[in-house]
Amino acid sequence: MKLSTADIVIILCYLVLMVVTGLVLKKRAGKNIDSYFLGGKKLPFYMLGLSNASGMFDITGTMLMVYWAFAYGFKSLWIPWLWPVFNQIFLMVYLSVWLRRSNVMTGAEWIRTRFGNGRGANLSHTIVIVFALISVLGFLTYGFIGVGKFMEIFIPWEVVSQYVPFNVPMQYVPHLYGIFFTSIATFYVVLGGMLSIVWTDVVQFLIMTVAGVVVAIIAMNMVAPDLIASFMPEGWGTPFFGKMLDIDWSERLPMLTQRMADEPYSLISIFVMLALLKGVLNSMAGPAPNYDMQKILSCRSPREAAMMSGSVPVILLIPRYLMIMGFALMAIYFFTHAGGAEIMGGENSDFETLLPHLMSEYVPSGLLGLLLAGLLAAFMSTFASTVNAAPAYIINDIYLKYINPAASNKRQIRASYLVSFLVVLISTVMGFFLKDINEIFQWIVGALFGGYIAANVLKWHWWRFNGEGYFWGMATGITAAIIMKFTVPDNMVLYFFPLLFLVSLAGCIIGTYSAPPTDDKTLVDFYVRVRPWGLWKPVREKATEQYPGLRPNSNAGRDWLNIAVGIVWQCCLTLLPMYIVVRNNLGLIGTIAVLATATFILKKNWYDPLCREEKQYNEEMERFGYDTGRK
Secondary structure, eight states, rough: OOOHHHHHHHHHHHHHHHHHHHHHHHHTTTTHHHHHHGGOOOOOOHHHHHHHHHHHHHHHHHHHHHHHHHHHHGGGSSGGTTTTTHHHHHHIIIIHHHHHHTSSSSHHHHHHHTTTHHHHHHHHHHHHHHHHOOOOOOHHHHHHHHHHHHHHHOOHHHGGGGOOOOOGGGGGEEEEEHHHHHHHHHHHHHHHHHHHHHHHHHHHHHHHHHHHHHHHHHHHHHOOOOHHHSOOTTTOSSSOOOOSSOOOOOTTTTTHHHHHHHTSSSSSHHHHHHHHHHHHHHHHHOOOOHHHHHHTTTBBHHHHHHHHHHHHHHHHHHHHHHHHHHHHHHHHHHHHHHHHHHTTGGGOOGGGGGHHHHHHSSOOTTTTHHHHHHHHHHHHHHHHHHHHHHHHHHHIIIIIIIIIIIIOOHHHHHHHHHHHHHHHHHHHHHHOOSOOHHHHHHIIIIIIIIGGGHHHHHHHHTTTHHHHHHHHHEEEHHHHHHHHHSSSGGGOOOGGGHHHHHHHHHHHHHHHTSSSSOOOOHHHHHHHHOOOOOHHHHHHHHHHHTTTTOOOOOOOOHHHHHHHHHHHHHHHHHHHHHHHTTHHHHHHHHHHHHHHHHHHHHHHIHHHHHHHHHHHHHHHHHHHHOOOOOO
16 A cells, blocks of 8 residues: 555654654753653653553554454453553552652662662662563564564555665565664654653654544444444453353354464453453562653652553543544454455454554545554654663663762763663664564563562562562563473463462562561661551561651552452443444443442542542651652
8 A cells, every 4th residue: 555645744744743852852851860761750640641651552552452352342351451451550559659659760779779788689680670671672672673564564665665775675674664763763762861752652642542533433434333233243242251252253254263263262251360360460560660660750749650550541541442443343344345354365364464454445545644643653652661761770770880870960861872772773683683573572571571470569568578589589480481481382371370470489489588688777768668568567567666656558458449449440441432432322321330430439549548648648758857759
């Protein structure tokens, strides 16, 4: 497909806007390292929430979710629990508050506040930096190739090659496109830092919201409810399920039946239970050391950090699922009227390419340029935020600690420029040698992050857990996950998660008891500042003796109730646009009723106590002589 002149103009205008934004914000971001990486902790929570939502609105994930929505219908609600999508609820309810109270710049710096400065803390500090850099390089490599392959569909090389003064082998065309678009993202994030990321993300998300609404309207005009009912198999239109999936495509699209048979969702009851177990543990671990953590640390206060995390589902899910379900309806028309089975390749169809096929068939000129600009925006948002995370670790946790502790702000910013360019360059070179990007992504999400869970749950909730336990828990978990990746089929990895978790947990326990506890001063200071709940009794007693009047955190029961209500609330935010697009009025009314009830409960049981308790916390901390880091 060839883009029209209007489409090309829209895309070029967007790219120019991103570059100008970086140039305009360069001076403000260059004031000091805190301004560069965290925006000076002066950005309002709703802008950071928009930015975080934009970073999660990625090209690859959207392509995958369009396929899921078409194949699994409303039951596709449960599949993203694998990631897990409800980690934002845990962050909203308590973990964002805990993390922001630490008043640090990176996850590696946080390690010092929890484990002190001994051997175990040094080991933990090192493995967090290694983990962060590996994940950053992996995600950048994945995104670099992904955006190139996506844009290749819409910008044929035979058109571009006329203006390129050198020959490019066809297998490297996606790499060339990837270099072009990642260079623009790198430019504006390097110059503007977190400020540039947030402001461009706001623009990018507005583009995606407009595109999502328009796609939904086009699809609703194209596909009548009667056609949905006649084409979709029984069970497609409800999120509720029994023991088995029971969505049968064999009569309508036999080629889709085989694809679904190779996926781990047929035993949906077991799948949802395991995804919930893994998701809860993953969420309790807190954010990984990436852009999500940086956005939390950029908030002006712990209360705004919680509100930022809570705003993400509201901002993200409605426009995203309007777009996803809109394309799912277009797919119905595609397969019933346009010979979609033949266009997709018959028995060899790759259903994950539904999105670009549908865009090329049904999105009109002008809107196609806007939608492509929006999807490019989503890619660049994720890419730019990931790029910003790498120099934060290298400059703050390596350069300033071991190489040049007395570096001026100007030198730190220049070093950050260099680090950003280097990580992009390394990930680009890696992209030229890697053949299967999906495998890399699966390894990051399944293996690397799987080994992250046990150690990072315990660091928040158990006082005796020390730096040695953290290091060995991470090391054994990651090692076991790597071995599992090469010995267990991809569609069975989830079912082996309990084994992976137990291996990592054993490493945590053995490592913890191989060394003395963290010193009392570090533990008391951490408890007073963060106020975690869990197994903290010995430390809590010492803290209340040292600081009379200190209020211990006894809100575990309330937090778990809010988490349960919050997950229901988030599911309703997902179902709401789905029911709107398919025009199921009964389902829509029921969803609105449940959503309103959940919102009322969260207002009374989460938001009101959040505001009240932050005031009490700030008064206590000022009385104890602590800096709360409020802006």
